[in-house]
Amino acid sequence: MARALIAVVLMFLAVPHARADVDPHAIEQYLARGKQLFDDLDYAGAIQTLAPVTRDARATRAQRLRALEITALAHFIRNDEGAARITFERILDIDPGYQLRDTTGSPKIRAFFEELKKQLIPGFDPNAGADLEHAVPTAGTAGRTVELDVRATRGGDRVFEIVIATRRRGELTYKIAPASPRGGARWRARVTPEPSSKSYVLEYYVEARDAGGGALARIAAPDAPLEIALSPGVVEGKRPWYGRWYVIAGGAAVVAAGLTGLAVAASRGPDPGTLPPGSVTLSR
Numbered sequence: 001m002a003r004a005l006i007a008v009v010l011m012f013l014a015v016p017h018a019r020a021d022v023d024p025h026a027i028e029q030y031l032a033r034g035k036q037l038f039d040d041l042d043y044a045g046a047i048q049t050l051a052p053v054t055r056d057a058r059a060t061r062a063q064r065l066r067a068l069e070i071t072a073l074a075h076f077i078r079n080d081e082g083a084a085r086i087t088f089e090r091i092l093d094i095d096p097g098y099q100l101r102d103t104t105g106s107p108k109i110r111a112f113f114e115e116l117k118k119q120l121i122p123g124f125d126p127n128a129g130a131d132l133e134h135a136v137p138t139a140g141t142a143g144r145t146v147e148l149d150v151r152a153t154r155g156g157d158r159v160f161e162i163v164i165a166t167r168r169r170g171e172l173t174y175k176i177a178p179a180s181p182r183g184g185a186r187w188r189a190r191v192t193p194e195p196s197s198k199s200y201v202l203e204y205y206v207e208a209r210d211a212g213g214g215a216l217a218r219i220a221a222p223d224a225p226l227e228i229a230l231s232p233g234v235v236e237g238k239r240p241w242y243g244r245w246y247v248i249a250g251g252a253a254v255v256a257a258g259l260t261g262l263a264v265a266a267s268r269g270p271d272p273g274t275l276p277p278g279s280v281t282l283s284r
Helices: 002-017 024-039 043-055 061-077 081-094 107-120 245-268
Strands: 131-134 146-154 161-168 175-178 186-191 200-209 215-219 226-231
Touching: 024 043, 024 061, 043 061, 061 081, 061 107, 081 107, 131 200, 131 215, 146 200, 161 186, 175 186
Parallel strands: none
Antiparallel strands: 131 146, 146 186, 161 175, 161 200, 200 215, 200 226
């Protein structure tokens, strides 16, 4: 009886120390940490760090997709194609039309993912679309222009236009800006984020469209956008008309002229008026 009671107490004490799901406020920190480990070539560490995000029901769809892609890429680079396939399948279960956010441009990774799509998605034709390449800027400043370069590595002749959709994190809708063609299946967009006295994150995705306006390819997606961390930047607004130098100078001249006129009038004395001096006319 005593042993059973001790066992129950030990189990009760162990529960608080069990690993819990990721706190909603910490999910972005887990994602940032996992991406940093991936960039530092610590693929095992990235997989371990992102695992809780991929399982947590409180993570958003976009957050799970980001965590799953980094995890799948890490497995693939480690030559664990079995684990990479399973993870990519989880991505396609969530979004059958998912476009890789991977910016390395590795043809081996893309071929592996497209072959998996052909097996799992009926009617998928990798030759019908286009492939895009884009390097995400590491940082920017609010209120200052950011240049975004895009290149079509496949199917460039089918791309009629490239558009960049941007929004401030927390906003619901995107602003669409066309990119300018530069020849050689390359485009460049110049985007000016809204000025702000505080830092914020600019979210965006890239979309290639055909002549009919249909989407041929995307880098990222509306619910899983790319991100640029923007530092504070305030554009000084135009001064009001009454604060401009020439208005101030003109106003000073007018005031000076008025004071001079008063001085002249005072030196001349009072006007003679309409009546002769010393006479007053009264009427009943």
